[in-house]
Amino acid sequence: xxxxxxxxxxxxxxxxxxxxxxxxxxxxxxxxxxxxxxxxxxxxxxxxxxxxxxxxxxxxxxxxxxxxxxxxxxxxxxxxxxxxxxxxxxxxxxxxxxxxxxxxxxxxxxxxx
Amino acid sequence: xxxxxxxxxxxxxxxxxxxxxxxxxxxxxxxxxxxxxxxxxxxxxxxxxxxxxxxxxxxxxxxxxxxxxxxxxxxxxxxxxxxxxxxxxxxxxxxxxxxxxxxxxxxxxxxxxxxxx
Numbered sequence: 001x002x003x004x005x006x007x008x009x010x011x012x013x014x015x016x017x018x019x020x021x022x023x024x025x026x027x028x029x030x031x032x033x034x035x036x037x038x039x040x041x042x043x044x045x046x047x048x049x050x051x052x053x054x055x056x057x058x059x060x061x062x063x064x065x066x067x068x069x070x071x072x073x074x075x076x077x078x079x080x081x082x083x084x085x086x087x088x089x090x091x092x093x094x095x096x097x098x099x100x101x102x103x104x105x106x107x108x109x110x111x112x113x
Numbered sequence: 114x115x116x117x118x119x120x121x122x123x124x125x126x127x128x129x130x131x132x133x134x135x136x137x138x139x140x141x142x143x144x145x146x147x148x149x150x151x152x153x154x155x156x157x158x159x160x161x162x163x164x165x166x167x168x169x170x171x172x173x174x175x176x177x178x179x180x181x182x183x184x185x186x187x188x189x190x191x192x193x194x195x196x197x198x199x200x201x202x203x204x205x206x207x208x209x210x211x212x213x214x215x216x217x218x219x220x221x222x223x224x225x226x227x228x229x230x
Contacts, residue, residue, distance in 0.1 A: 043223045046218050090155055103155030104155050
């Protein structure tokens with residue numbers, strides 16, 4: 001069975017400061033891992049994905065995530081937050097060869113001016 | 114391309130009423146999915162389809178039925194709505210399943226907000 005835990009339900013940062021959204025996963029098989037973003041009243045958009053290639057993954061809008069197998073983590077980072085980054089972020093796991101995605105409970109990012 | 118579209122965007126039902134949510138995609142994707150999103154729980158898979166004429170149960174299928182009569186459409190039905198089905202429903206589609214070497218991205222629609230009184 002696979003599961004994903006997002007360690008913070010809310011994160012608040014000031015504009016221009018770094019962002020760290022934490023995610024830990026468990027999976028019986030080599031997983032694919034993703035981060036999706038959901039802006040208010042919008043659908044979900046893929047930010048980045050890890051599929052057993054490079055462990056440091058770069059995504060859209062300056063976000064990146066590092067896959068650490070020893071720590072079973074896939075934390076999302078961005079060096080400098082922008083007001084437009086305010087949204088809900090979901091860490092998602094999919095074991096290799098499986099159709100289903102398992103979503104974390106989400107982290108709401110607030111960016112203060 | 115419109116991508117994935119959902120109708121309606123909002124709906125209020127009374128307990129026991131029925132309704133159908135429509136999902137359409139214009140990307141020629143084989144796979145389609147219905148999720149529900151509840152506060153603090155992320156998205157959970159209700160049903161999915163791996164091609165025209167096929168459907169399968171997901172994580173939380175009870176109280177819902179689906180049909181995939183045309184490749185581009187995936188319908189989600191509630192035969193007798195209950196307050197526990199108040200949620201935001203998302204449809205998604207993908208070209209295929211994920212494999213060890215590649216990920217077939219799921220593209221999501223904008224969601225349908227359903228309230229059951």
